């Protein structure tokens with residue numbers, strides 16, 4: 097037997113959403129990707145970085161991703177010392193656990209939300225605690241003071257889509273003894289966010305991704321905003337060249353083109369709200385969503401049946417076998433045409 101650490105031997109590993117590789121056309125609504133291409137400025141910036149012969153790729157990228165940090169800092173109204181760039185927000189979530197939770201120490205998150213936090217904690221050998229939700233989407237049994245090292249709050253919640261109010265984030269910041277990480281992967285689609293609260297609460301970290309609202313899942317770009325002491329710690333432990341040259345070119349161009357970004361986000365929000373109404377016409381129960389996805393349950397509350405029937409029609413949505421989620425499906429918001437085709441299929445499936 098190879099001499100693995102016990103926790104690595106025993107862990108299951110995270111399984112991301114299914115990626116078809118059969119060369120067929122799928123309507124892919126299972127990983128909350130953006131249906132629109134990134135800003136044309138992104139492609140231009142990448143081509144510019146590549147140049148005629150790609151010679152710049154000989155050299156390492158800027159280790160600190162300074163241009164990206166500056167652009168993000170300008171956009172979010174903070175000093176660049178408050179920002180770190182990451183190879184997808186997953187990287188920064190991983191580094192937060194490595195920085196704050198030692199072996200045997202506890203982290204917590206909400207169930208259901210993003211279960212990758214648990215995988216990252218298992219790798220580190222940290223203990224994982226979860227808090228459920230009441231039927232009013234409040235945290236069930238959350239103590240007056242949580243003594244673990246990190247508490248992850250996915251806001252808007254994924255996969256359910258509802259958002260916690262800002263006052264609740266403020267209250268939580270006071271009740272969490274360790275770090276409160278607000279994972280705002282979907283906040284660009286929401287009415288509100290907690291980013292500016294990093295100035296008010298020194299234990300608050302806000303993470304963002306360019307995978308969804310900026311259509312850049314394929315480039316692996318994320319970031320975190322927090323006090324400079326936190327950012328400096330994360331800088332010590334990240335891969336020193338964590339963003340490649342093309343990703344660095346892309347992130348600056350994407351963040352700069354706010355006009356394209358806003359149009360794209362607005363279109364997805366409109367499609368989401370229209371699709372939610374149409375699902376309810378089909379007697380689905382739908383949770384009001386602040387993300388680029390909807391969590392919806394068919395009248396018979398059999399998510400697997402509808403998942404399979406959509407799959408037969410090459411429409412891919414996300415089904416979770418977890419008992420807390422098996423009654424429904426998470427459906428990412430695609431183009432209006434993709435959503436119309438999905439509605440047609442759902443009408444047929446019944």
Ligand code: PMP
Pocket residue numbers: 183184185186187210250254279281304305306307313316317318
């Ligand atoms: N947080 C949440 C809640 C997510 O759904 C995702 C995407 N699966 C991520 C973080 C990670 O995003 P990325 O690594 O693509 O930035």
